[in-house]
Amino acid sequence: MKTSIATVSLSGSLVEKLHACAAAGFDGVEIFEPDLIAGDHSPEEIRQLARRLGLSLDLYQPLRDLEGVDDAVFADNLRRAGATFATARRLGIDTVLVCSNVATATIDSDEVSAQQLRRVGELAAEYGVRIAFEALAWGRFIDDYRRAWRVVELAAHPNVGVCLDSFHVLSRGHDPSGIADIPGDKIFYLQLADAPALSMDVLSWSRHHRLFPGEGSFDLAGFVRHTLAAGYTGPLSLEVFNDTFRQTDPGHTAVHALRSLVWLDDQVAHTLTEATPPTGFDFVEIKAEDTSEVEVLLTQLGFTPRGRHRTKPVSLWSAGAARVVLNEQQARDQVPHVAAIGLQVPDAEATSRRAAELMAPVAYRRTYAAEQPFGAAVAPDGTEMFWSSEPAWVAEFERGVPQGPSPVAAIDHVNLTQPWQTAEDAVLFLTSVFGLSAGEPAEVPGPTGLVRSQVMHNADKSVRLPLNVAPHILDGAGLPQHVAFSCTDVLALARAAQAAGLQFLAIPDNYYDYLSGRFGLAEDTVAELRELNLLYDRSPHGHFIHFYTRTVGTVFLEFVQRFGAYDGYGTDNAPVRLAAQRGRLGTVRT
């Protein structure tokens, strides 16, 4: 697979974009004309820079509003096309993208469009370039790839072919299986973009909300298979207009983008080591210069101190199958925060290979002989992800207390608040590297804005990672994270923790009055929930009881019990929790 990307998908200047694409490892790029025009480097300089960087220049784009017009307009369009072809030649690019006419088309005729495209193809041939004709989803008359192909077929010129763009085909719900009927050598170019399932006008959807493959709801593997079946041998190129990527670091976006193509290629042709999803949480690591406040919480919640690491300022706490590592190593000035998540995987070696193949940045930690090595990668939000097949590392902790029984069962989920800049990347990272699935996105109203939430999980949900994207207003503030533990008896745990002096996140009385009316709970049930600051939720499948600790640094703990087949997270209670965290103990901002 030859990989490419349109420069419009990245932020910055054209030169910055080319460097970012080369550094990420792309084979080539499409040059977006406005990027060239706004830049200080001549086409020849760009051509040389690309050569030095080892990037091919695959496409020059776009030439707009060319066909379906009257003769006078066409004469001017032809002059305009000639100028574009001249620039493409100066760039050393042999293919120019022509979009179907949106603005100036007045003649709705395959024959007229074909005749005009043929004339443009003849002109292109004089410049040694060819044109790839693409049906925009909002084209005035030609808005379907099948019609674009019909026109190209009628044009019958060797320098006239089609460009296929997954967004324009799949956003309209057009059946992509017809692609296989186009001769492969007449498909001059293939552009790929994913998109979330949104119901909105297709132009806004395209301009603001495209995503990289694997992040949306399109079947891109199927789309690519149809194109390869047709005999297409050119690059798989990304063209992704997205409000986030337009603003964020092009180096980061380019790696993210290439990962999506590598993942897609694997979906199509099984090119990577097979994903072996995690089977459970191994541990969560909370890091700080001083973790003693977290130790107080864990003690009050009945966790057992299992000892200190034999070589590092790190301690292990456990309850049931839940392990929490407190790390004070290289943590100067850091407040408590979730620094790492350990996952149990069936084959650590295989996971490491796959992570490397998907260009996951490796997380390095100082380790010594006789310590268990972990597979390790840095997630887009900076959280370190570790994996191993056997928790032999537990034996590295010494002088601890043996673990007794506890109402805590395991780590239920770890909630990572994402900066808006990396939210999409995080989804792709977790699905591609670890084979996790992404749940439906939801929105939770908080006192200072909507929080967007999406849960990443393995098949049996023994690993759940809800990703929350905070409102813009919290940019730069400490982003809260939390660790939730499942319990076999959350009421008993809450009662014991209360006796041990735990400071619960205080839930207002009004909530309990509401709860009683909402669910028709018995008075003594509500009284007990109220006394222990417990929250309650119910679904058609079961119910849910949970409570929160105060926030320490940027992290707080949650304890949950799922009754019946309740599968949620008490999302309806999130506004109450967010308000309580804002108003009283702890704080969302730090």
Added chain:
Amino acid sequence: MKTSIATVSLSGSLVEKLHACAAAGFDGVEIFEPDLIAGDHSPEEIRQLARRLGLSLDLYQPLRDLEGVDDAVFADNLRRAGATFATARRLGIDTVLVCSNVATATIDSDEVSAQQLRRVGELAAEYGVRIAFEALAWGRFIDDYRRAWRVVELAAHPNVGVCLDSFHVLSRGHDPSGIADIPGDKIFYLQLADAPALSMDVLSWSRHHRLFPGEGSFDLAGFVRHTLAAGYTGPLSLEVFNDTFRQTDPGHTAVHALRSLVWLDDQVAHTLTEATPPTGFDFVEIKAEDTSEVEVLLTQLGFTPRGRHRTKPVSLWSAGAARVVLNEQQARDQVPHVAAIGLQVPDAEATSRRAAELMAPVAYRRTYAAEQPFGAAVAPDGTEMFWSSEPAWVAEFERGVPQGPSPVAAIDHVNLTQPWQTAEDAVLFLTSVFGLSAGEPAEVPGPTGLVRSQVMHNADKSVRLPLNVAPHILDGAGLPQHVAFSCTDVLALARAAQAAGLQFLAIPDNYYDYLSGRFGLAEDTVAELRELNLLYDRSPHGHFIHFYTRTVGTVFLEFVQRFGAYDGYGTDNAPVRLAAQRGRLGTVRT
């Protein structure tokens, strides 16, 4: 008119919201149930707080998914309704909003819904409350206000009426004239929201993009007129779900919100002093601790120093009818920025009265006897707006040079970059206080994200104020502003400025190569544009030539000439300008 607002329209805690509404001057509020539940204050405490603040509590909302269900579900719903009515009574609220069933309705029958609403009405009566039934635009079966009224009519219970919400009616394109057929005393409540013309699913549109009256595309004056014609005498209440208002200061939003209602009332009933739109720019003020760099620019551009103010560290420069005031008063540590805009108005007294009626915050400046007083207000972005009918103030400047001829004609437009927090408010402020019109919003791609742009203007376009909303990534960075001057001969001006040593914003060669191909301009024309760093645009109505200076502080200057009936701003050139400002002379960030 009695004014009210739903607490869901504001950010913060319920207590913060009530204080914000009272401070702004609202008569009452609707209590959004989740705001109560998440808060620390009991319903009785909220009731007392509202009384102390002089706010009536007009509505408790919402009670969801009540009717159109089978008997078992209805029995549980009735219990739930009773709990809500009990809370409403504790709050001292006599009206509860019931939304049409979205989630659980299984029976599509007016009779069943009416019978169930009647039963709910009977229960409500026991609690001394009444229910206002509202058709949600996405209701399962009842999604039209006419059907909601039919059901209410069938229910035939004194405690059952309708609630009308402009969004739910107008977003579906339903004809609001049927409102006049509903007896006024059966319209229990009226909720108002505006919205931009968007083509997207109505639920997302409603949840994220509602606006205050006057900021969107709905005919709210007509909607209110129909409701008043029906005999409705209750409050005009705002219910606006919007991603921005959810995040920003509730005190600011409450004033903004009330201004929208005052404006709407004026649209309906002409309650305010009539708007007398400005007839032109009087001056632009650039303020800094040291304005000398701006003086260099103005000198190079042929502006005449008209002298210093007789009592203040302020100087006046002019060219043609354009006046620029440079202000070093109370400007310690400030870099050059557009601090104020002076407008010529036909009746300064009337404008001042209207500004006060619309709660525009007054701008105070130190003035002395024998100085011309201005009407003055602070726009939402902090820019001070001044107005007067006669520029007698010019005579306060002494020891200047008499003005000679100049290719500069007047101030063409002043471009104010808006923080995203105040973009909507700015539109309402300028339309309501000054009677300006808002153009269609447009989007401009810049190297670090899309810039949203909307032009505010008077009828003859002698006053144009483009408002730009910068990408989130620039939050906290200095926001660039610019002043554009119209010219009678922009080429002559550019040539003279070049000879005087002006540092133009340098435009890349590629742009001129493109220009030549794009518009088929003559070679010598392009050569001249290139030599002088001039930009060019063409529309079906004429063409446009313009150039920019480097950025000083956060402000740069533009000089433009419109040929024929060209009416734009060279928006297609904005990406080139933004890239040049980012990469070379001057910078977007400061």
